[in-house]
Amino acid sequence: MPSIRDVAEEAGVSVATVSLVLNEKGSISPETRQRVLEVVDRLGYIRSSRARSLRDNQSRVIGYAWDKQRSEFNPVLDSFLYAILRNAEAHGRNVLVFSAEDSTDVAIYRELAAAKRVDGFVLSHTVQDDPRFVYLHEAGVPFVAFGRSNTPLDDEVFWVDVDGQSGTHAATEHLIKHGHQQIGFVGWPAGSVSGDSRWLGYMRAMRECGYTPPAEYDIRVMNHVREGYEAGQRLLDLDSPPTAVVCVSDVLAAGVMRACAAAGVRAAITGFDDTPIAEFMHPSLTSLRQPVNRAAEILIEMLVAQLDGQPISSRQVLIQPELVIRGSSTI
Amino acid sequence: MPSIRDVAEEAGVSVATVSLVLNEKGSISPETRQRVLEVVDRLGYIRSSRARSLRDNQSRVIGYAWDKQRSEFNPVLDSFLYAILRNAEAHGRNVLVFSAEDSTDVAIYRELAAAKRVDGFVLSHTVQDDPRFVYLHEAGVPFVAFGRSNTPLDDEVFWVDVDGQSGTHAATEHLIKHGHQQIGFVGWPAGSVSGDSRWLGYMRAMRECGYTPPAEYDIRVMNHVREGYEAGQRLLDLDSPPTAVVCVSDVLAAGVMRACAAAGVRAAITGFDDTPIAEFMHPSLTSLRQPVNRAAEILIEMLVAQLDGQPISSRQVLIQPELVIRGSSTI
Known part of the structure; x- marks a missing residue:
């Protein structure tokens, strides 16, 4: 690979001049500029991130595990990945994306780090006691996480999280303000860090107003529209069904809304994530x-x-998440 | 980096034995297996893709430009990227994803290929006379494209495309079979390879039945719900509005459906892509x-x-795309 010195020599200028031309700085005559660029082209000189990475022993690549099978439809994490990409590039890094059927399996992280394919990782889909936190922290591999692991390790590692508890608290308060007292909850099975936190927000808002929802108002299912639909049916079949439902995701809210429509019942419903479907639904979904x-x-x-x-x-x-109020919660 | 020879020597076995243990093949005694794995661990031997790539001079990385800003919501390409990832991994390759605000700019392709960060590219978002086809073909950089460039180069390069023309032809025929004659079209501005091909399928089906849609039935807008809404309004404002509309995307169909709902008009509507929103809409969308x-x-x-x-x-x-018939086209 030709070096900047080769270019300078071939063009009959100094290395500094080549650098100025390449960085479009300084006052270089058009002729010199032209000559340098011709030599750059002819020799195939590349100001590569690879050359940079040889210098500082970084691959300049960040690894990200994309666990798309976890739910049928997760546009929030699709957008998150794109945002990671854009921000990494703004810092001169590329992103290597790998798939993970079980996103907490550390083997692929170990292999990519050991082979120096990546310098560090961005994690998402964190779980309680996330084994990746333990492994990467102990192995000294740089990482940051979108979400927490709910262990003392959370105080030592780097993370950003959206305050789900405060989100569902705001949604539940909003429903209470619109006159609801019998408010149900459709969430994920216990053990999901974000799911448990969203449940806490709902319970806290209910208790602050002196409401104690009956146990059958709390339904836990996987994140699929059909399961949300069945959860909605179970709530509507109760002797005293809720008049409003807080859902942990837009996908589950879509299922609950469909169950209400099928039964000819109007209930106030809120989702979580503000996915593009929220706006497309009928009525459009508060989220x-x-x-x-x-x-x-x-x-x-x-x-x-x-x-x-x-x-x-x-x-x-x-x-903090932002409560976006639409038709579904104010009917 | 320790080699497989170092491991064999340290463990007092042959290279073949180490290989058999690592590949979990052959009948190796549990003791030998254990000893080899201990040495692998102690020496930090990695059967890395990096070692493989040094051997065959491939980076074993495939580049993909993700142009997410092109439309507000494109779950088809999100899923396509994930499928690319899974299939690349099945062939022992990783995927380096880079963002592209103008996906036809060849500079980033040139840089990644020259720096040997990637061995080849998967293109999407192809356009008429796609400059990337020309550059990569001339530079001899391996690539495949999801879509065509509508030039003679299409006969020389590698691509897979979904037959959009046959798709909208099927959708239009389906509407005609349901008694519609006045069928409008909401598409993208001319020049998009997939958009033009989808328009052709609509026109072909209309002409086969002897229908010649008036010019004002053909509306071209960008791929946003709001623009679809305005296109729907324009169609409904006509003296003789269409009774059905073929749309080039679910996003535009969502806008047209909303315009119909706002005007209290029922029109049969079809989309394209069968995105997750198709099923969530009310009525659910034929796509x-x-x-x-x-x-x-x-x-x-x-x-x-x-x-x-x-x-x-x-x-x-x-x-071939598959026509998924739902409520929106049979009302």
Whole structure:
């Protein structure tokens, strides 16, 4: 691979001049500029990130496990990945994406890090006691996580999380303000860090108003429209069905809404994620918007600071979701 | 980096034995197996793709430009990317994803290929006279495309495309069979390869039945719900509005459906892509499903065959979309 010196020699100029031309700085005559660029082209000189990476022993690649099979439809994480990409590139990094059927299996992380294919990782889909937190922390592999593991390790590692508890708290309060007292909850099975936190927000808002929802108002299913539909049917079949339902996701809310429509019942419903389907539904869905662009921006800053040995202002950041009120909750 | 020879020597076995243990093949005694694995662990021996790539001078990385800003919501290409990832991994390759605000700019392709960060590319979002086809073909960089460029180069390069013309032809025929004659079209501005082909399918079906839609039945807008809404309004404002509308995407169909709902008009509507929103809409949307998994599978096979110098059975593959009939077109 030709070096900048080869280019300078061939063009009969100094290395500094080549550098100025390539960086479009300084006042270089058009003729010199032209000559240097011709030599660059002819020799095939590349100001490559690879050359840079040979210099500082970084691959300049960030790894991200995309666990798309976890739910049938997860546009929030699709957008998050794109935001990670954009922010990584703004810091001169590329993103290597790998699939993970079980996103908590550490083997692929070990292999990519050991082979120096990547310098560090961005994690998502975190779970309680996430084994990736333990492995990467112990192995000294730089990483940041979108989400927490709910262990003391959370105080030592880098993460950004959306405050799900505060989100469902706001949604539940909003329903209470619209006159509802019998409010049901459709969530995921216990053990999901974000799911449990969203349940807590609902319960806290209910208790603050002195409401104690009966056990049968709390339904746990997997994140599929059909399961949301069945959860909705179970709620509607109760002797005293809820008049409103807080759902942990737009996908489940879509199922519950369909069950209500099929039964000819109007119930106030809220979702979570503010996916594009929220706006398309009928009525359009009240939901909680996750600021994924902001999350990605902070995460990449944190990771790049670790990689480059720069100071980091904060290691753990909790950002607030925004309640977007639409027709589904105010009927 | 320790080699397989180092492991064999340290464990007092042959290289073949180490290989058998690592590949979990052959009948190796549990003690030998245990000893070899201990040495592998102690020396930190990695059967890395990096070692493999040093051997055959391939980076074993495939590049993909993700142009997510092109439309507000494109779950088909999100799923396509995931399918690319899964198929690439099945062939021992990783995927490096980069963003592209203008996906036809060749600079980033040139840089990644020259720096040997990737061995080849998967293209999507192809356009008429796609400059990437010309550049990559001339530079001899292996690539495959999901879509065509509508130039003679299409006969020389590798692509898989979904037959959009046959898709909208089927949708239009379906509407005609349900008694419609005044059928409008909401598409993208001329020049998009897939958009033009979808328009042709509509026109062909109309002409086959002797219908000649008036010019004002053909509306071209960008791929946003709001623009679909305005297109729907324009159609409904006509003295003789269409009773059915063929749309080039689910996103535009969602806008047209909303315009109909707002005007209290029932019109039969079809979309394209069969995105998750199709099923969530009210009524649910008739649409054309793109077999993205199959497309990704063929594309990666084609690309890997190029990289490994293997024979390739076909260079150009056109696959058929599937008309999924739901409530929106049969009202």
